[in-house]
Amino acid sequence: AQTVTQSQPEMSVQEAETVTLSCTYDTSESDYYLFWYKQPPSRQMILVIRQEAYKQQNATENRFSVNFQKAAKSFSLKISDSQLGDAAMYFCAYRTPPIQGAQKLVFGQGTRLTINP
């Protein structure tokens, strides 16, 4: 079974600095999807960024980028120029390829990010 591990329960960073959140996963598949979701205090799950495993290029979305290391099964999230509004729980998630039919997202336990003004 696929598993997702976020080894940092909590992280903190100074406003305007850069922070990297770690995520590793376990799978025997070669094609899959990876996601980072943000959950602010409102509890809404907000998609931050998405990566397709067959693409070698790392995904970027404005201040958010990933470092996808397929061989190492690592998928870290880098937040540049941290802002107070970035404070939230961040979840890494894995999804199996569509050919298997399964649609389940497997989530890590989350990393709570604090932004210090």
Next chain:
Amino acid sequence: DAGVIQSPRHEVTEMGQEVTLRCKPISGHDYLFWYRQTMMRGLELLIYFNNNVPIDDSGMPEDRFSAKMPNASFSTLKIQPSEPRDSAVYFCASSRGQFRGSETQYFGPGTRLLVL
């Protein structure tokens, strides 16, 4: 687009009562998912539908839980009878499809359930 809509946002009930959670997926999305979030177990998939048909309900904890999707724009998750250990945040999510570019799941705001 209004996004995924869930109701109620908060529910407090007493043990033994029936609880019904509601979800309206994003228009045009063919897949609907129900997740539960607890401190102990994190986020876990309960059930998902494709074109209103339940595909995988292996995550449904027990017979007290049931889910229906009578049409493309409405789904319910029912707990009967409810127990204190059912207290959690329940999320509904939807996705357009399962293939590249359409597989991203978009979440609703969640329903916070407290069973006393």
